[in-house]
Amino acid sequence: MHKALDEGYIDLMIENNLAENLKHDYDITRINDRYSILHSPQETLDMCYLGAKPYHVFPTIYSLCSEISLESSGVSPIQSNPNFDLFGQGVLIGFIDTGIHYQHPAFLNPDGSSRILSIWDQTIENGGIRSDIPFGSEYDNDMINLALTDPNPLSLVPSTDEIGHGTMLAGIAAGSLDESQNFRGAAPKTELVVVKLAQAKAFNRAVFRIPDNVICYPESNILIGIEYIKKVANQLKRPVVLCVGLGSSQGSHEGHSALTSYLDNLSVIPRTSVCVAAGNEGNKRRHYNGVIFNEESYKEIELRVGELDRQFSMEIWQNSPGRLDVKILSPNGEQTAVVPPQLRSCIEHNFIFSNSTVYINNIIVEEESGEQLILLRFSNAMSGIWKIQVFNTTNITSHFNAWLPSGNIITNNTFFLDSDPYTTITSPGNSNNSVTVTAYNQLNNGMLIASSRGFSANGTINPDIAAPGFMLKGPNLKDGYGSATGTGAAAAHTAGIMALILEWNVLKGHYTTISGRDINRLLIRGAVRDASMDYPNRTWGYGRLDLMGMFRSLV
Template identity: 35%
Template sequence: MTEAERFKIVSEKYADFITNDDARAAILNAYPDASVSLNFNNLSVIHIPVENMTFDSIHRFGFSSIPACFGLLTSNPDSYDYNLKNLPVSFKADDGYTGKDVLIGFIDTGIDYRNKAFLKEDGTSRILSIWDQSIENQNNPTRFLYGTEYNNETINKALKSVNPLEIVPSMDVIGHGTILAGVSGGSKNAEYGFSGVADNVTFAVVKLKPAKEYIKSFFSIPPDSICFQENDIISGVIYLHELALSVNKPLVICLGVGTSQSDHTGNRFLSRLLATVSEIKGRAVVVSAGNEGNRGSHYYGNIKPPASFDDVVLNIAENTYGFTMQFWGTAPNWFWIDVYTPDGGFITRIPPTTNNSILYSLENMTIIADSQIKEPYSTEQFIVLRFNKPIPGQWHFYVYGIKGDLPMRFHFWLPIHNFLTYGTTFVEPNNNTTIVAPGNNVSLICATAYNPANNTLYYYASKGNTITNMPKPDITAPGVNVLSPYLNNQFIRVTGTSVSSSYIAGVLALLLEWGITNGNFPQMSNALLKKIITQSATRRPNESYPNPDWGYGVVDINQMGSVINSIISVQENSIFRL
């Protein structure tokens, strides 16, 4: 790849697309200035001049080819005095498992590598590698051709320096990645009574570069939102997998970012890539359910005769910058939508046609509606509505099903709350089916959050199931007011489902140490790990399981040994002891 082609990866002058091999050839033929920066397992990332990213790009390129925008899945942290004493200790396996010789990989906001939580007793780093996608020099990972890679030797050199940032300038200025790494595997701190779940794991870190401004504008995401692109996360997944191969260690990938830009069945490119990686022995993938429950961001409709339509009411808050709303209609029916402003004015009718874009402008407001009969890997009809500077008030969306004798079920989803002005909600929302991508993929381990202090589910935890009624989430873990290392060697309390996913990542590292590091079960896979943690979970006597709130129950390491023994005795006719 030439320097000119490498420049396209990070330049705002070039738009990014994710395609399969067939679509890649078509784009390269249509756009002579296009280039490919990644090709892996029938998945490619392509860059073309951004002026080709016109308002009708969804029907020209396909919704799934435009990278989804991902946000953080942890609530704003509350800082605590660093001098607090007697903080609670995370649970530890009685047999002393610590995650030795297991990698936990994070694709997030980076890591505060100078923090004591990520140092060994001798002061050297527990971080194998940091790939900072936001720093440009010539020391990029070979396959990816952007960002800068810092290996363990370089990190240790920096730690010995008077000014570490002169050698390794990578910083986690937000703190989210540092929090997740700390919860999953932070080193013991006797003074403050802290320990990560697996306090001897090795960390591998991908710091995501911010999303390009053009794509935030395309999806009407506020400019100051913390936002990342799907293609950069995909690159991070491949990087972590190949890094683990190079050192021959088991790997847990923990993803604490998510998006509502999906069909909620787990079919986006990133979801399917993670599922592919999870099928490899010695790999585990845990993702976050999301924090979209009880936020009014989902509407479910079921038009039953003699009714011929449903009136969906959306309240748009004052001073809303903009947002993207998705409609997914259940096949084989087709739907159309009539759109009305708060004062009763008719805007447009959106018909069930293939490759159709409608642009409507009124004063400072613009609305772009894209209609597709179907999307790759999905049988559902979908419509994407992009609002920019919308008129505040109660909008009406009249939804009609063309075939009255067929099921007329449909869903609307707003963006994750990070990208939305507070107060923009459906008037009659449905809190189920709010798990964010990639959490809906059946192969992945999806974690939700609860408060162990009072045994209640996190109020804003996203809820299942998928739109095909597959059980999600899979497991519940602590995710409310959890103690975590933070920037500058501080400790804070954190809340959110990304916290619970990092907690589960630590648990999986303990199991991988037992199975692979210690040689008890070298064939251990994500599917087996999922079976162990779900079958051993604690379940409430008055609940039926799996359910869309708690999944299969609350993670319980004390029950895992007996579950492992029963599983392996059936599979191999021999008993292993945890």
């Protein structure tokens, strides 16, 4: 078994210059030109391993961003206009998600052959055809087509999507026309490259106190999956859209994460574009925005912990030159000492009467962002109201943010009492060049209440655009159709539209070196804006997605 799938090894993300020095002592898997995965033999779990090792080497953990709309974003007028004739032909869309139900009619050509060019299933060993993929198995178009003619397709290509999220998003973006079901994806003639992600290992979950039954994925596997799609597109010399329907509330929310930075860099490469979901954290009460004026001693954050959330993490981020101490009080009144920041920090505090434990990492300089991070990790957390007292130790006003985990990592019964719905865009949505998509209800043009809101913590304008995201029709795991709601579905819809833009520009010769950043700006220019609102808008970005409006903006 490859070390990337072996639970006996801890996966850490390191930069390649460090990997070069360590390659003789550890197993190393190269991700891309900047990062590698270091596989270290797992010892007995020590929660203060994070503290002895810096925060940023532990892969951020991502969760899913979703739970028909062609007219709402100007697609149907374009596809019914013979002067455009845009269906995504010649363009690739890459999905890094839960896999794909490759037998579904939504991914077949009229002759029954597959529109999926390749599947890299990170979870299956010893089944693929290429020696240059680091782990898992790859199945190319020939193998998929052969499987489709077999009475037992899974005997030849055993890759499946047990969850349905990846299948749904791929269908929303690029599903084939099915007139009997009144269904068609936004770009029904694109071809697909699919990465089925391996879920986070037990150790990586434990470090951030994520329950074993939660569906989640490490940043390292996502990054290496994106690199795979990029290589396939380069080999075939095809324009490509990368669709990321995953999100995380870890990190500073300033675009410093490895994944966000990498996607931003890809978005300036000609014929490469990136579409990401903004997240569904707008109504979850998982963000706290704090201000401590210099005459105040501290701010008290009240955190309600639900009965089922016995273990979880929470992050507090303070920008320079601010400096914060922290103290924690349990629901029954037990308290920690005041914990000041250090360069490397990990303190374990056991609350005797509640039998709860909190690990406190108060790190004065988090290496990836340069900002102060207070990481709190709860074990066997007592339900009720916890109080986190944050002390300003400088003579200047302190502005800080706190976030709880995103998606289904915790239940909706754990939240801040005095929460703030803004600055809830999940990573990698806090970007400059990728297209960050929020979701609205295309039936009444109202914003979905769960959609995450901007801006980023450093003021970067996100989201970029709002797209239809309410009950979008797409393929399910039973060869039929269901629906999806949320920013993941909206991002998939937008990814299909971006494929049409690449087709018009690259394959039809109007702008053959167009980049993802260019597409970002074109979509912004063509967006529908309400005269009663100010733009850019923290909820709507630059307005509602409108492909026809984009073409009008070029005239």
